[in-house]
Amino acid sequence: MPRKVEKSDETETDTLQPNEQQPNSAQDEIEHLNKMLGEVLTYLSDDEVEEIDIEYLLKNTEGLRDWWDGFRERNRKSIEKEIMKSLGTLPIKELENIREQIKAKS
DSSP states (O other): OOOOOOOOSSOHHHHSOHHHHSOOSHHHHHHHHHHHHHHHHHHHTOTTOOSOOHHHHHHHSTTHHHHHHHHHHHHHHHHHHHHHHHHTTSOHHHHHHHHHHHHHHO
């Protein structure tokens, strides 16, 4: 079970400077990723956390959901390229069978 988050009077976005909200250089991006990684590892290493809640992490770690969505999109494109290369070696009959299986699952 996720631990409860203590709320303060100031939200995290209130304390950030404008240039920290959207990283604009490689160094800012590295710092932003380090911060997200630190928050995730802090959550994972918390002894009070009984069950890891990914949605909780995505919701409560600033910028993590955007990063994750971008990562999945980049990964999807890479996988699509590999599939396209592989499909070139398959006979047309096998491609049609795959297409039918996909339709059946939808």
